[in-house]
Amino acid sequence: MPIKDREDRVGRVKQGRKWIPDQHGAWAMLAVPFLAGTFLAPRPGWAHAVLFAAWLLGYVAVFHAQQWLRLHARGLRSARRHALPAVVFGAAFAVAGLPLAVLHPWLAGAALLAAPFVAVNTYHARRGRERALANGLAAVVPACGMLMVAAGLGGLGPARSWPPAVACLLYFAGTVPYVKTMIRERNSRGYRAGSVAYHALALAAAAALSPWLAIPFTAYLARAAALPGRGLRVPVVGAIELACAAALLATLPAAF
Structure with a gap:
């Protein structure tokens, strides 16, 4: 391949990467509750694939x-580089999501319930405080609520879908303070104590939902207590969290 062609190709790849957020933890938070709701639903179908695409496109x-x-x-x-991706992905979200909303009008109501949390995230983004604890917790709620949406689309009612949604909320809410103890607040004893205390309470709450959940949540508590202060690199921290999220996804069908 000629050098110029190779450089052009590398440039296009780099430009494409700018369109895709590199928030690896966010992708797990987007995928795990949705997939869990799909797996738990008695009638998963093509609509789940379309809704999942709309969900990811809307996030981007x-x-x-x-x-x-x-x-x-x-x-x-530099704000200009985000304008075109916002318009393109917003249009793609509309193309994928509007037909589903016509077929299942209750999906529009579910989107409205997520709006206040998106508003909180938008407020913090405008203020440049995206790393704030409240901002992270606000993002977790609608992501975990998607378990109930995916489950409902497949015929599983709220009475049976809220417990696994709460289990997801307990885990992903805990990742917000825990990851801070590993990176930005690595030297804060207060954050570390708060993270451990939260995970202990989350273990008790999860075990009350299902004894099966005591298995992964015990591991979550152990990692919150043992790993901060060990100087783990960011990719290692991310890999551990992906494994923790996968463990939750594997446990939920057995628990519920």
């Missing part, structure tokens, strides 16, 4: 819109 569109808002509020020209 909102991500770029919030990044544009954050940078534009500071008068930075």
Whole structure:
């Protein structure tokens, strides 16, 4: 391959990566509750694939819109690079999501329930406080609520879908303070104590939902107590969290 062609190809790859958020923890939070709800539903079908695509497209569109808002509020020209992805992904979300909303009008109501949490995230993005604890917790709620949406689309009612949704909420809410103890708040004893205390309470709450959940949540508590302060690199921290999320996804069908 000629050098110029190779350089052009590398440039296109790098540009494409700018369109896809590199928030690895967010992708797990988006996927695990949705997939769990799909697996638990008695009638999974093609609509789940379309809804999953709309869900991911909507996330990427909102991500770029919030990044544009954050940078534009500071008068930075770099905000422009987020405008086109926000429009493109927003249009793709509409193409995927609107037909589903017509077939299943209750999905529009579910989207409205998520709106206040998106508003909180947008507020923090505009203020440049995306790493705030409240912002992270606000993002967790609608992501875990998607378990009930996916389950409902497959015929599983709220009476049976809320316990696994709460289990997801207990885990992903705990990742917010835990990851801070591993990276940005690695030297904070207060954050570390708070994270361990939360995980102990989450273990008790999860075990009350199902004894099966005591297995992964005991591991979550152990990692919250043992790993901070050990100097693990960010990729290692991320890999451990992916394994923890996978363990939750594997346990939920047995628990519920």
